[in-house]
Amino acid sequence: xxxxxxxxxxxxxxxxxxxxxxxxxxxxxxxxxxxxxxxxxxxxxxxxxxxxxxxxxxxxxxxxxxxxxxxxxxxxxxxxxxxxxxxxxxxxxxxxxxxxxxxxxxxxxxxxxxxxxxxxxxxxxxxxxxxxxxxxxxxxxxxxxxxxxxxxxxxxxxxxxxxxxxxxxxxxxxxxxxxxxxxxxxxxxxxxxxxxxxxxxxxxxxxxxxxxxxxxxxxxxxxxxxxxxxxxxxxxxxxxxxxxxxxxxxxxxxxxxxxxxxxxxxxxxxxxxxxxxxxxxxxxxxxxxxxxxxxxxxxxxxxxxxxxxxxxxxxxxxxxxxxxxxxxxxxxxxxxxxxxxxxxxxxxxxxxxxxxxxxxxxxxxxxxxxxxxxxxxxxxxxxxxxxxxxxxxxxxxxxxxxxxxxxxxxxxxxxxxxxxxxxxxxxxxxxxxxxxxxxxxxxxxxxxxxxxxxxxxxxxxxxxxxxxxxxxxxxxxxxxxxxxxxxxxxxxxxxxxxx
Numbered sequence: 001x002x003x004x005x006x007x008x009x010x011x012x013x014x015x016x017x018x019x020x021x022x023x024x025x026x027x028x029x030x031x032x033x034x035x036x037x038x039x040x041x042x043x044x045x046x047x048x049x050x051x052x053x054x055x056x057x058x059x060x061x062x063x064x065x066x067x068x069x070x071x072x073x074x075x076x077x078x079x080x081x082x083x084x085x086x087x088x089x090x091x092x093x094x095x096x097x098x099x100x101x102x103x104x105x106x107x108x109x110x111x112x113x114x115x116x117x118x119x120x121x122x123x124x125x126x127x128x129x130x131x132x133x134x135x136x137x138x139x140x141x142x143x144x145x146x147x148x149x150x151x152x153x154x155x156x157x158x159x160x161x162x163x164x165x166x167x168x169x170x171x172x173x174x175x176x177x178x179x180x181x182x183x184x185x186x187x188x189x190x191x192x193x194x195x196x197x198x199x200x201x202x203x204x205x206x207x208x209x210x211x212x213x214x215x216x217x218x219x220x221x222x223x224x225x226x227x228x229x230x231x232x233x234x235x236x237x238x239x240x241x242x243x244x245x246x247x248x249x250x251x252x253x254x255x256x257x258x259x260x261x262x263x264x265x266x267x268x269x270x271x272x273x274x275x276x277x278x279x280x281x282x283x284x285x286x287x288x289x290x291x292x293x294x295x296x297x298x299x300x301x302x303x304x305x306x307x308x309x310x311x312x313x314x315x316x317x318x319x320x321x322x323x324x325x326x327x328x329x330x331x332x333x334x335x336x337x338x339x340x341x342x343x344x345x346x347x348x349x350x351x352x353x354x355x356x357x358x359x360x361x362x363x364x365x366x367x368x369x370x371x372x373x374x375x376x377x378x379x380x381x382x383x384x385x386x387x388x389x390x391x392x393x394x395x396x397x398x399x400x401x402x403x404x405x406x407x408x409x410x411x412x413x414x415x416x417x418x419x420x421x422x423x424x425x426x427x428x429x430x431x432x433x434x435x436x437x438x439x440x441x442x443x444x445x446x447x448x449x450x451x452x453x454x455x456x457x458x459x460x461x462x463x464x465x466x467x468x469x470x471x472x473x474x475x476x477x478x479x480x481x482x483x484x485x486x487x488x489x490x491x492x493x494x495x496x497x498x499x
Contacts, residue, residue, distance in 0.1 A: 043071070047083060068396070088391055091429040104391065105128060108222055109219065109222045133280050151183055162493045167493075170466075170490065170492075172312055179305065204240065249290045275289070310361075313471055325351060326458045332347065355451070366395055367480050369392070406425060461493040
């Protein structure tokens with residue numbers, strides 16, 4: 001019994017060593033070699049312990065992405081942010097760290113809840129082969145054509161609610177979250193949570209946001225998160241959210257079995273079918289399957305809802321851009337309503353540019369995703385990084401670098417069209433969905449949701465920030481909770497007389 005508990009509670013050894021590096025002389029010498037070989041700058045505390053970063057995150061109000069921006073301004077393109085962790089903002093690093101030929105692997109950060117691959121979701125899988133197999137089942141389940149009708153139906157419900165609330169001040173952040181979580185309920189479980197219809201947030205979603213804030217605060221010491229997850233009563237909102245997701249999986253599994261379904265209609269049933277067929281891509285057990293529910297209900301829905309809210313904020317603050325979008329939508333609508341019920345292929349160039357530019361300015365994973373260099377190390381633009389070092393490309397920082405994007409802090413959708421191509425100096429520096437083997441599996445689904453809503457809003461409404469709302473808090477106080485957590489935003493939607 002004791003050995004089992006020790007095994008469950010044991011943090012990743014690499015992170016224990018990395019966090020308490022000063023206690024190991026040999027390891028400390030390898031750390032010094034990093035600094036001597038590459039002249040990489042760093043705050044002194046970051047060299048000693050990752051708990052220094054926890055303090056920085058807390059003092060920043062859980063806005064670590066803004067601190068990273070400050071550190072790179074001070075120390076340059078390579079910054080040491082931990083005993084064995086580097087933050088890098090070179091475009092060539094994107095391929096080297098995340099590209100399809102990269103030998104980098106996922107860091108111990110992904111083991112924060114479990115390092116047992118039979119108990120974790122797709123995001124938490126660190127073995128490239130395990131991830132490749134599980135991703136195969138996800139790709140089958142996320143084929144967007146099968147969900148188009150349901151997504152369009154939910155988009156219409158959202159637009160209907162905006163018509164009912166026309167000329168009133170509403171929190172658009174909440175409404176975009178209702179929409180994306182409702183859609184994911186259908187895509188994942190064939191279950192409509194009906195938050196849009198009820199105009200009410202489910203308690204599990206509130207718990208998920210609280211859980212993400214804990215991850216944002218303690219993500220620098222994932223082994224500590226691992227400990228919290230293993231001790232009953234200490235993980236608070238995480239326990240409630242996990243229990244909710246488990247229940248959703250169990251309900252869907254029971255229905256699948258009782259109805260003798262043969263053709264999957266959602267992502268979970270695709271995973272169940274793979275499991276029944278002994279397909280190697282299936283989650284290896286019920287715990288892993290339940291954990292997939294946590295990923296489905298959380299990250300995808302949250303990031304898509306956040307991006308929609310950010311797009312509407314940026315368009316409201318840039319009326320010329322919004323008028324151009326309305327003109328494009330109006331001209332397309334004159335050709336027939338199929339533009340609002342079409343497939344996922346891009347058909348409105350300026351709309352695509354609006355979404356692309358929103359994802360550049362408002363990165364949904366602002367501090368980036370950590371990778372571990374291969375044993376032989378890695379060379380980026382002549383700078384050698386030793387093996388088994390954690391490397392991160394902070395998207396918020398690299399997306400706003402003037403060397404790669406002219407007028408980088410401005411919202412300029414035209415930079416992604418031929419007329420503004422000179423505003424993009426180096427496209428390699430843009431990675432909102434990542435690239436390579438670990439790119440976002442829900443990319444096309446997210447784009448489909450955003451296109452459908454933004455088209456309809458542009459067709460039906462004029463938009464503006466509500467009286468008394470200047471957007472400053474929304475724009476500057478979003479938290480870095482691994483994903484970007486935005487604040488409420490009061491907006492007014494006015495029906496277009498010409499629509």
